[in-house]
Amino acid sequence: MQQDRYLDPHQARRRPPTEWESLLGDSLERAFAAGKHELAPIVEYLNHAGPPAPNGVPWTEDLLQSELARLAETA
Incomplete structure (x- = not known):
């Protein structure tokens, strides 16, 4: 009998989020x-x-894209 499969949403996480x-x-x-x-x-x-962007600067489209890419690499 095959075991039920499930998705663990944190399976690729290397550390807890800050x-x-x-x-x-x-x-x-x-x-x-x-x-x-x-x-x-x-x-x-x-x-x-x-929340404010890193260093307290306003968010911009470029900053959000780069921050999300950075977080994806460290997740």
Whole structure:
């Protein structure tokens, strides 16, 4: 008999997320839930709702893309 298979959403995680990473993930989830699926509205949402970008600078499209790529490499 074959065992049931399941997806472990954290199977590729190398470490637990930092508090800032969790806040960013939560804010991105809220942006998606609010119907924001394009980069510009998501950046606008993050600048309004937070968390602030690294070093406290405002989010830009380029910064969000580079930060998400960086996080994907370290996850």
